[in-house]
Amino acid sequence: MKNIAILCSGGDVSGMNPALKQFVEYSLQNGLTPYFVYDGFEGLIDNKIEIATHKDAAGIINRGGTIIGSARSKRFMQKEFREVAKKNLDALSIDMLLVLGGDGSFRGMDIFYKEHGIKFCGIPSTIDNDINGTEYCLGVDTALNVIKDSIDNIRDTAASFSRAFVIETMGRNCGYLALVSALCSGAELCLIPEIEYDLKEYEKSFKEQIKSGRKYFIAVVSEGIKEESSEIAEWFEEKIGLESRVTILGHTQRGGNPTIYDRLMAYKFVNHAIDGLLGGRDESVICYTKKGFEYKSIDEIANKKYELDSELLGYLKKF
Amino acid sequence: MKNIAILCSGGDVSGMNPALKQFVEYSLQNGLTPYFVYDGFEGLIDNKIEIATHKDAAGIINRGGTIIGSARSKRFMQKEFREVAKKNLDALSIDMLLVLGGDGSFRGMDIFYKEHGIKFCGIPSTIDNDINGTEYCLGVDTALNVIKDSIDNIRDTAASFSRAFVIETMGRNCGYLALVSALCSGAELCLIPEIEYDLKEYEKSFKEQIKSGRKYFIAVVSEGIKEESSEIAEWFEEKIGLESRVTILGHTQRGGNPTIYDRLMAYKFVNHAIDGLLGGRDESVICYTKKGFEYKSIDEIANKKYELDSELLGYLKKF
Amino acid sequence: MKNIAILCSGGDVSGMNPALKQFVEYSLQNGLTPYFVYDGFEGLIDNKIEIATHKDAAGIINRGGTIIGSARSKRFMQKEFREVAKKNLDALSIDMLLVLGGDGSFRGMDIFYKEHGIKFCGIPSTIDNDINGTEYCLGVDTALNVIKDSIDNIRDTAASFSRAFVIETMGRNCGYLALVSALCSGAELCLIPEIEYDLKEYEKSFKEQIKSGRKYFIAVVSEGIKEESSEIAEWFEEKIGLESRVTILGHTQRGGNPTIYDRLMAYKFVNHAIDGLLGGRDESVICYTKKGFEYKSIDEIANKKYELDSELLGYLKKF
Amino acid sequence: MKNIAILCSGGDVSGMNPALKQFVEYSLQNGLTPYFVYDGFEGLIDNKIEIATHKDAAGIINRGGTIIGSARSKRFMQKEFREVAKKNLDALSIDMLLVLGGDGSFRGMDIFYKEHGIKFCGIPSTIDNDINGTEYCLGVDTALNVIKDSIDNIRDTAASFSRAFVIETMGRNCGYLALVSALCSGAELCLIPEIEYDLKEYEKSFKEQIKSGRKYFIAVVSEGIKEESSEIAEWFEEKIGLESRVTILGHTQRGGNPTIYDRLMAYKFVNHAIDGLLGGRDESVICYTKKGFEYKSIDEIANKKYELDSELLGYLKKF
Incomplete structure (x- = not known):
């Protein structure tokens, strides 16, 4: 009987709980004893590692976080603490680890593997969708x-008003969230870090649209663009002549009952990770x-920046 | 056949559309011809007043704004423009008006009535719930x-983390939204303008809770309190020792498919307004x-500030 | 230190969990030790009675059931089992009980009180809204x-089609759910047990509406009406000439994240019950x-059938 | 300037409205004049064909149907009516058509093309997900x-009870909806037409689970299985000894605000269809x-039954 553990590192996402449930089930189906590591790598160091049963994973599938x-x-990131972590895992005979997180977490695991031989598979987990590969x-x-x-x-x-609304999404340096949500909600303006833009170019078009009867504008902008959202709002006030408001969506974006897609992807990621x-x-x-699911090395993942899908970017032209 | 009109003034709320639908239906049931005034008092002045039919009110019941x-x-607010408004209404033989808005709008209507005899009934409409009476x-x-x-x-x-979240609601000088949403979501801290507080008094209790195993705090604060939300977050970081985040809910609070309660209240408000x-x-x-629905004069409404229900405030003691 | 217990009896409703949370908090605030009785009166008999702590009530506020x-x-309903229940309560020195349920449950408690002196306060809890008083x-x-x-x-x-939809709600012999949801969703037909109707009377009007361009009908009917929902659908097919579909909403109606109103009412009911x-x-x-919250005797509650609010029924005339 | 039209045929799905919006936008971007055909092939015959503008497609992106x-x-399906349809299209110089529907609709279009040369591209649209290819x-x-x-x-x-719930999804002869929703909601039983099953095999396991403390079962079944859902419920009552309830989800499954995934897929399907x-x-x-998006012939689509993904079926083993 072999032992396997799972931990979450970095920002939380909706879908982690379904992944934990599937981890318990698929491990047991494969004759493995599953363990939960609490509080990420900190829990590895502080020995917060516990056997996980069906019961521990019951009723969590529809909860965010x-x-x-x-x-x-x-x-x-310090060698001495990784040694502590290794000892904790050894004490429980755990030599396989699933890591839900981002490329930084995977890089850390890779060092840990090279030093101590703890095998791992990373599952890309971040709402920013900014992991290369x-x-x-x-x-x-x-x-x-x-x-x-x-x-x-x-x-x-x-x-209901004649107004511009500037809505700021998360995404760090990646415009994915802003781009897709702008496209899918029919926003009139979308600004993301990957695309150079000059607000001046929109002035004429927007003013003409107002003359033709348009009453309001929705602008979806990524947190990583060069201006503050408040500056975009000021531009609407000063250059377009529209009263404007800013909404920074913030942490409401992180939570929520996982969608079908995230539940299903959680299952698939976990099964492929354990299979690997x-x-x-x-x-x-x-x-x-x-091409489907593929195993990649850390170097393939972390050696360059994520690039937005060109098909999606093609849709942006309309703005 | 008499004519009656309706307009929305000030901030929009979910429930206005069901009110418009009921206005059309109940007017027709009472042998009145209903009119919509577009864009508030501006529309009265600019003569954006149009007959409203069943068709105009179809399919709107589930839409916000x-x-x-x-x-x-x-x-x-200027006499000359009110005279223009009066002429526009006279031209359509409209001498009754329903006004969805706040006390400022009702006050304006009252002046209009006293000058020109246009009868009106105000329907209190604001998410801040800050209208006296x-x-x-x-x-x-x-x-x-x-x-x-x-x-x-x-x-x-x-x-999922050891964090404090500071969530800022709307409400201007009224803490109603923050109070009720804090109570109903089991928040650990609620700060509103109506209640004096000293953050120092929470320090000891919060630190003890952390020692007893509490990992996170949710603080719901009203936009009208003396500090910025970011200052509350800093307090959590510096005094309580918890990483913290601010979320300003902003305009997402305004919209959304009207609830059953708002749809039903929209019907009742409109019927009583027309009956009146x-x-x-x-x-x-x-x-x-x-006591149920009551007609009040503008002076009863506007002569003092709205006071929070003492029963609700009683619930706050637990914080 | 006195002990107090709570139990749920009959059909579950969303709002019970917030009530349980408030029961724990308000009991402790009043120097009482709170107990949960699991699985209703069955749990009283089978001695499933356990002390309830803050921790037991954490994280439940947003869950249905x-x-x-x-x-x-x-x-x-048998004397011998009530005696067992009494012994179980005595062993824990519990002589006060909150009961979330319907009038049948309250009647049972009343017998229990008269026999054994266990004081109680009932909290009306049923989605049917059919409790008199x-x-x-x-x-x-x-x-x-x-x-x-x-x-x-x-x-x-x-x-999207030319169709009639017949939607059946719960409610047993009470048309409240059907009536309010029909009104609030702008349904074209509402049938409830409290109101006599003759489908023939609708035939002419509905056919005329189709001639004037109406493409579809939504009929909301209560499960307690004399016909099966399928018969209403057949009537649409045969008499009105519209393809039709039946949807029986069933148990989806029972669950769901409790609304603000139910959370707040849960708090208020519980506080008044304990105060009483x-x-x-x-x-x-x-x-x-x-008039607000009032304490009533079982006889006041159970001596007659719940009657629908006449104001609400007034809205029904339009159908 | 070329003309292009779009129509919806068969059952409606959420995502059709975003597709209509994108159809208007992408047609105009490509120098085409877009037309809407109302009420499917019936509208082709009855000449309900109208130019579509940006305005016609405004505000529809978040609406089902x-x-x-x-x-x-x-x-x-009759030659003479297809000739009428052809004349109507000729009168407007429309020789390209997008068809949102199922394989039956595509087959009809193929005959129409072969007879009259009206080019078309079909976009698979059905919640049953049962289209081969x-x-x-x-x-x-x-x-x-x-x-x-x-x-x-x-x-x-x-x-909240000790009960079995049998939930019936749509899907006709295809178990996709039932399979994925059972997997993603952690149902204890899933029955679909594609998989032979013998309820007897579950008896022992289910009874043992109850002995081990399980209180309830959720069974998700597809409408196409050999038994009625009520028979599954009876099996739970008689063989497993659990009170049970049936919920037939019905037409609630069809509607609702389109998800991000359906909005994005609507855009992509439409763009590829027009590009083709x-x-x-x-x-x-x-x-x-x-492999991504691929153009297929009607024969490839309609020559065999859709088969469920083997990876998904693999997940079913656990039941």
Whole structure:
């Protein structure tokens, strides 16, 4: 009987809980004993590692966040604490680990593997969808649907007034969330870090649209653009002549009942991750690409920046 | 055949559209010809007044905002523009008006009535629930349910980390939204303008809770308190020792599919308003009180500040 | 230190969990030790009675159903089992009980009180809203909002075809759910047990509406009417000439994240119930009436059938 | 300037409205004049064909169903009516058509093309996801999320009692909806037409689970299985000894605000369909496969039954 553990690292996403449930079930189906590591790499160091049963994973499938907690760990970047972590795992005879997180977490695990031989498979999990090598990161679909609902709400109000609304999404340096939610909610303006823009170019068109009867504008902008959202709002006031409001969606984007897509992807990521470990892949990240699921090395993942899908960018031209 | 019109003034709320639908239906049932005034008092001045049919009100019951637009009007505060408005109404033989808005709008209507004899009934409509004399303003229930969903989402994330979340609701100088949503989402801290507080008094208790195992705090604060939300977050970081995040809910609170309660209250407000006008009440506001629906004069409404229900405030003691 | 217990009896409703949370908090604030009785009166008999702590009530506020379970109990109708229940309560020194349920449950408690002196306060809890003496039963608002969302979904489809949709709500012999959800979703037909109707009378009007361009009909009917829903659908097919579909909403109506209104009413019901017991009311039901909260005796509650609000019925005329 | 039209045929799905919006926008971007055909092939025959503008497609993106109506047409299966349809299209110089529907509709179009040379591209649209040759049909994701929410609601109730719930999904002869929603909601039993089953095999396991403490079961079954849902419920009562309830989800599954995934897929399907027509593909269906988007012939689509993904079926073993 072999032992396997799972932990969440970095920002939480909706979909982690379904992944935890599937981890317990698929491990047991494969004759493995599953363990939960609480509070990320911190929990590895502090020995918060416990056997996980069906009961521990019951009733969590429809909850956002992660019941085993997540954390960012500075200590795990130090050799001495990784040694402590290794001892804790050894004491429980655990030599395989699933890591739900981003590329930084995977890089940390890779060092740990090279030092101590703890095998791992990374599952890309971030609402920013900014991990190179995978088309999809767990949690993105739920985040997008939460954003969509918020924009739908704001549109109700926008349409009742003559106003511009500037809505700021998360995404760090990646415009994915802003781009897709702008496209899918029919926003009139979308600004993301990946695309150079000059607000001046919109002035003429927007003023003409107002003359033709348009009463309001919805602008969806990514947090990573060069201006503050408040500056975009000022531009609407000063250059377009429209009263404007800013809404920063913030942490409401992170949570929520996981969508079907995120539940299903959670299952698939977990099964492929466990299959990979059992099949001899000792240090990999399970990615979802146009070819299906693929195992990739840390170097493939982390050696360059994520690039937005060109098909999606093509849709942006209309703005 | 008599003519009657309706307009929305000030901030929009979910529930205005069901009110418009009921206005059309109940007017017709009473042998009145209903008119929509578009864009608030501005539309009265600019003669945006049109007959409303069943068809105009079809399919709007589940939409937030208002299909006839709302606006704030500085011009209506000037005598000359009110004269224009009067002429426009005379041209259509309209001498009765329903006004969905706040006390400022009702005050404006009252002047208009005294000058020109246009009868009116005000329907309290603001998510802030800050109008004196009525226990309920149209739109509040929908706003509260939207806020609740956002806090539920944020709690998912908060519970996954050791963090404090500061969530800022609307409400201007009234703490109603913050108070009720804090109570109903089990927040650990609620700060509103009506209640003096000293953050120091929470320090000891919060630190003890952390020692006893509490991992996170949700603080719901009203936009009208003396500190910025960011200052509350800093307090959590510096005094309580918890990483913290701010979410300003903003305009997402305004919109959304109207709840059952707001749809039903919209019907009742409208019916009582029309009944009042037909029954000889020429200048009133229809209020919802502990005794049921009551007609009140502008002076009763506007002569003092809304006070929070003492029963609700009693619940706050636990914080 | 006194002990107090709570149990859920009969059908579950959304709002029971917030009530349980408030029961724990308000009991502790009043120096009482709170106990949960699991699985209704069955749990009283089987001694499933446990101390309830803050921790037991954490994280439940946004969940439908009841974490302590509910049940219907035939055994509790027998004297011998009530004696067992009494012994179980005595062993824990519990002599006060809150009962979330319907009038049948309250009647059972009343017998129990008269035999054994266990004081109680009933909290009306049923989505059917059919308890005489109270305007509101816990859970109704959530149920209505769930129904509303379903009807909104069905309307999308209905509007895309030329069809009649017959939607059956719960409610047993009470038409409240059907009436309010029909009104609030703008249904074209509403049939409830309280109102005699003759489908023939609608034939002419409906056919005329189709001639004038109406493409679809939404009919909301209560499960307690004399016909089966399928018969109403057949009537649309045969007499009105419209393809038709039946949807029986079923148990989806029972669940769901409790609305703000149900959360707040749960708090208020619980506080008044505990206040009543502490204030010397040994056998009562806490009701919500047009005058506010009132304590009533079982006889006042159970001596006649609930009657629909005449104001609401007035709205029905339009059909 | 070329003309292009779009129509919806067969059952409506959420995602048709975003597709209509994108059809207008992408046609105009490509120098085509877009037309809406109302009420499916019936509208082709009855000449309900109208130019579509940006304004016609405004504000529809978040609405289920289809604003241009759908219908099943027996007349279009007759040569004489297809000739009428051809004349109507000729009169407007329309020789390209997008068809949102199922394989029956595409087959009809193929005959029409062969007779009259009207080029077309089919976009697979059905919540049943039962069209051979494509992994995805428009509307499936929204339907699944609606079903998920319903099951989540029912689970609240199930967990409060000792009960079995049998939930019936749509899907005709295809078990996709039932399979995915069962997997994603952690149902204890899933029955679909594609998989032979013998209820007897579950008896022992289910009884043992009850002995081990399980209180309730959720069974998700497809409408196409050999038994009625009520028979499954009876089996739970008689063989497993659990009170049981049936919920037939019905037409609530069809509607609802389209999810992000369906909005995005609507855009992509439409763009590829128009690109195909402009690129010389005169009679095709745009499919989404593991290789991406592919144009297929009617024969490829309709020559065999859709088969469930083997990976998904693999997950079913656990039941």
